[in-house]
Amino acid sequence: QxxxxxxxxxxxxxxxxxxxxxxxxxxxxxxxMRALNHAHLFEIPLDAEGGPDVDAHCPGLQAIAxxxxxxxxxxxxxxxxxxxxxxxxxxxxxxxxYPGSWLATASGPxxxxxxxxxxxxxxxxxxxxxxxxxxxxxxxxxxxxxxxDADFDEALARAFAGMELIRRLLGVAQLPLQGDLATRERWLxxxx
Numbered sequence: 001q002x003x004x005x006x007x008x009x010x011x012x013x014x015x016x017x018x019x020x021x022x023x024x025x026x027x028x029x030x031x032x033m034r035a036l037n038h039a040h041l042f043e044i045p046l047d048a049e050g051g052p053d054v055d056a057h058c059p060g061l062q063a064i065a066x067x068x069x070x071x072x073x074x075x076x077x078x079x080x081x082x083x084x085x086x087x088x089x090x091x092x093x094x095x096x097x098y099p100g101s102w103l104a105t106a107s108g109p110x111x112x113x114x115x116x117x118x119x120x121x122x123x124x125x126x127x128x129x130x131x132x133x134x135x136x137x138x139x140x141x142x143x144x145x146x147x148x149d150a151d152f153d154e155a156l157a158r159a160f161a162g163m164e165l166i167r168r169l170l171g172v173a174q175l176p177l178q179g180d181l182a183t184r185e186r187w188l189x190x191x192x
Contacts, residue, residue: 006144046068051069051170098129099132
């Protein structure tokens with residue numbers, strides 16, 4: 001498992017290190033896709049009026065969701081994080097770097113779904129990855145094969161990981177997670 005993750009992290013490092021001329025490739029900003037995803041990532045999961053009913057995925061989760069959705073400080077933090085997501089950044093990102101975008105092949109793992117890619121902050125891809133490692137109880141695996149640049153902000157990567165934990169549990173893009181109500185609450189608290 002670590003070997004496959006190392007290969008994926010080396011791929012991600014290489015992607016983030018690519019020199020990209022945004023003027024020559026303006027579509028790499030992918031602003032329309034980011035605007036669409038922004039609502040699903042940063043708004044809908046904590047929308048007190050229109051957030052999805054999550055009891056269908058895990059009975060009892062709605063009461064926890066209501067508590068999170070009434071947390072003004074958390075909602076404000078998500079708004080600020082969403083602004084970072086929408087701002088152009090220096091790195092070419094995959095934009096959806098989680099196990100659903102990876103394929104196991106005889107010659108090693110491969111990454112699919114490039115349509116979510118954009119120019120942003122590398123911390124976004126790393127944060128999404130970390131959240132999914134937590135969901136799979138693989139968060140003990142080493143990320144040493146990832147080589148961030150000197151400007152990498154660890155706190156920002158943790159914030160994006162928190163966003164991903166919250167949005168996957170309280171948002172529209174639910175996953176078939178193996179976790180009871182107490183486990184999901186722990187994941188949400190970690191996300192907060």
